[in-house]
Amino acid sequence: MTTPAALGRRNARLLVLLRWLAVFGQLATILTVHAVLGAALPLWPMLAALAVLVALNIAVTAARGRWPVTAPQVFATLLVDVACLTVQLYLSGGVGNPFVSLYLLQVVLAAVLLPAWAGWAMAGLTSALFAALAAVAPPVRLPPGYASDLSAPYIAANWFNYTLAAVLLVLFVTRIVRNLSQRDARLAALRQRAAEEEHVVRMGLLASGAAHELGTPLSSIAVMLGDWQAEPAVAASPTLRADLADMRAEVMRCKEILGNILLASGEVRGEAPVRTTLAAFLDGIVAGWRGAGSVAVEWRNLAGSGETRIVGDKALAQTIQNLLDNAAEAGARRIAVTARRDGAMLELTVEDDGVGFAPEILAKLGKPYQSTKGRRGAGIGLFLASNVLRTLGGTLEAGNRAGGGGMVRIALPLAALAIGEDI
Structure with missing residues (x-):
C-alpha cells in the first residue's frame, strides 16, 4: 500500500x-x-x-x-x-x-x-x-x-477563454481525482475484508478439526466418570461424589462448546434451528454465561416485549459470551449488559469496570491477535465478533468509559434473525 x-x-x-x-x-x-x-x-x-x-x-x-x-x-x-x-x-x-x-x-x-x-x-x-x-x-x-x-477584444476573449478552461479543468479533474480516491479506498477495504475472511476460514477449519479430535477423548472421559460413580470408594465419600459431579459437568460443558463450534462452522446439519423469541434468546445467553469468581452481571432488557420471534444464532450467542469472557479476563468485578431496540436494529452494550482497552487495541479494533494478555493465540475475541456481526449485517464498536472500564456496543439488524415479517 x-x-x-x-x-x-x-x-x-x-x-x-x-x-x-x-x-x-x-x-x-x-x-x-x-x-x-x-x-x-x-x-x-x-x-x-x-x-x-x-x-x-x-x-x-x-x-x-x-x-x-x-x-x-x-x-x-x-x-x-x-x-x-x-x-x-x-x-x-x-x-x-x-x-x-x-x-x-x-x-x-x-x-x-x-x-x-x-x-x-x-x-x-x-x-x-x-x-x-x-x-x-x-x-x-x-x-x-x-x-x-x-486587438483588445481578441485579448479579452482570449483571457475569458483561458479562465473558463482553467475553471472547467479544476472542476472536473478534482471530481475525477476524488472519485478515483474513493474507488481505491473501497478496493482497499474489500481486499482487507477478503483477507480477514480468509483468516476466519482458516481459523474455522482449524477449530473444526480440533473439535473433531477432542470429541473422542471427551466422550471417553465422560464414560469413565460414569463408571467411577459406581465404585464403592466414590459412593462412600461425599467429597469424591461432589468432585466427580463437577468433573462431569465440566466435561459436558466442553462437549457443548465443541458442538457449538461444529454448528457454527456448518458441519452439524441434522439439528434443526432453534426457534425462540428475542427476549428468551438474550436471557438465555446471559443466564447461561458462567462468570469468573465474584463477577456480577447486571442484565437490562430494554428491547421491548419478548414476542419477536427469531432463529437463535449459535455464532451470535457465542460472540456475546466471548465479550463477557473478555470483560471478566480484564479484571471486571461488575458487568452491565443492556439491550435496546432502535427501529429495526438491536443494540447490545456490554460495560465493565475492568482495566479497559489499551489505545493500540482500539486503534486496530477487529484485527486478529491484538491483545494485552501476553500469550500466543490471544486476541481473537473481538476479531471473531467483528466478522460474525459483519456476516449478519451488524457492526461493533469499542471504547473506554469515562469512569474507568471498557465498553463494547454491537448493532444488529433484527431482519438477520427474525422469522418472516416478525420484526
Missing part, C-alpha cells in the same frame, strides 16, 4: 522530470526564435529564469528523502514554475506569445497532485497573471512579416 510520504516523493520526482523537460524546451525555443527568426529577445534575463528552474530542481533532488514532501511544499515549487513562466512570457510578447497556454499545465498539475484548494488557487492566480500580462507586457520586436497586432 502506498503511504502518503511515498506518494509525495513520487509526485516530487514527477515534477522534477517535467521541470527538466520545460527547461530544455524553453531553452531550445528561445535559441530558435533568436537565431532563426531574428527576434530581439532579452537573452540574459530569460536565461536567468531558466537558471532558477535548474537550481530548484537541484535543490529538490538533493533534499529528496531527508524529510516528507508535503502538499504546501509541492504547491510552493509550482508557484516558482509559474513565476518563471510569467517572466519568460513578459520578456517575449506577453499574451501574444502562443506559449501562454502553458499556464494550464500548472493548473492541471495542481488539481491532480494536490488538494482541491491548490487547483482553485492556481486557476485564480494564473488567470490574474494572464490579465496582468495583457495589460503591462511590452510587445516583442519581430522582423517584418512576423509581427502582428492583437
Whole structure:
C-alpha cells in the first residue's frame, strides 16, 4: 500500500522530470526564435529564469528523502514554475506569445497532485497573471512579416477563454481525482475484508478439526466418570461424589462448546434451528454465561416485549459470551449488559469496570491477535465478533468509559434473525 510520504516523493520526482523537460524546451525555443527568426529577445534575463528552474530542481533532488514532501511544499515549487513562466512570457510578447497556454499545465498539475484548494488557487492566480500580462507586457520586436497586432477584444476573449478552461479543468479533474480516491479506498477495504475472511476460514477449519479430535477423548472421559460413580470408594465419600459431579459437568460443558463450534462452522446439519423469541434468546445467553469468581452481571432488557420471534444464532450467542469472557479476563468485578431496540436494529452494550482497552487495541479494533494478555493465540475475541456481526449485517464498536472500564456496543439488524415479517 502506498503511504502518503511515498506518494509525495513520487509526485516530487514527477515534477522534477517535467521541470527538466520545460527547461530544455524553453531553452531550445528561445535559441530558435533568436537565431532563426531574428527576434530581439532579452537573452540574459530569460536565461536567468531558466537558471532558477535548474537550481530548484537541484535543490529538490538533493533534499529528496531527508524529510516528507508535503502538499504546501509541492504547491510552493509550482508557484516558482509559474513565476518563471510569467517572466519568460513578459520578456517575449506577453499574451501574444502562443506559449501562454502553458499556464494550464500548472493548473492541471495542481488539481491532480494536490488538494482541491491548490487547483482553485492556481486557476485564480494564473488567470490574474494572464490579465496582468495583457495589460503591462511590452510587445516583442519581430522582423517584418512576423509581427502582428492583437486587438483588445481578441485579448479579452482570449483571457475569458483561458479562465473558463482553467475553471472547467479544476472542476472536473478534482471530481475525477476524488472519485478515483474513493474507488481505491473501497478496493482497499474489500481486499482487507477478503483477507480477514480468509483468516476466519482458516481459523474455522482449524477449530473444526480440533473439535473433531477432542470429541473422542471427551466422550471417553465422560464414560469413565460414569463408571467411577459406581465404585464403592466414590459412593462412600461425599467429597469424591461432589468432585466427580463437577468433573462431569465440566466435561459436558466442553462437549457443548465443541458442538457449538461444529454448528457454527456448518458441519452439524441434522439439528434443526432453534426457534425462540428475542427476549428468551438474550436471557438465555446471559443466564447461561458462567462468570469468573465474584463477577456480577447486571442484565437490562430494554428491547421491548419478548414476542419477536427469531432463529437463535449459535455464532451470535457465542460472540456475546466471548465479550463477557473478555470483560471478566480484564479484571471486571461488575458487568452491565443492556439491550435496546432502535427501529429495526438491536443494540447490545456490554460495560465493565475492568482495566479497559489499551489505545493500540482500539486503534486496530477487529484485527486478529491484538491483545494485552501476553500469550500466543490471544486476541481473537473481538476479531471473531467483528466478522460474525459483519456476516449478519451488524457492526461493533469499542471504547473506554469515562469512569474507568471498557465498553463494547454491537448493532444488529433484527431482519438477520427474525422469522418472516416478525420484526
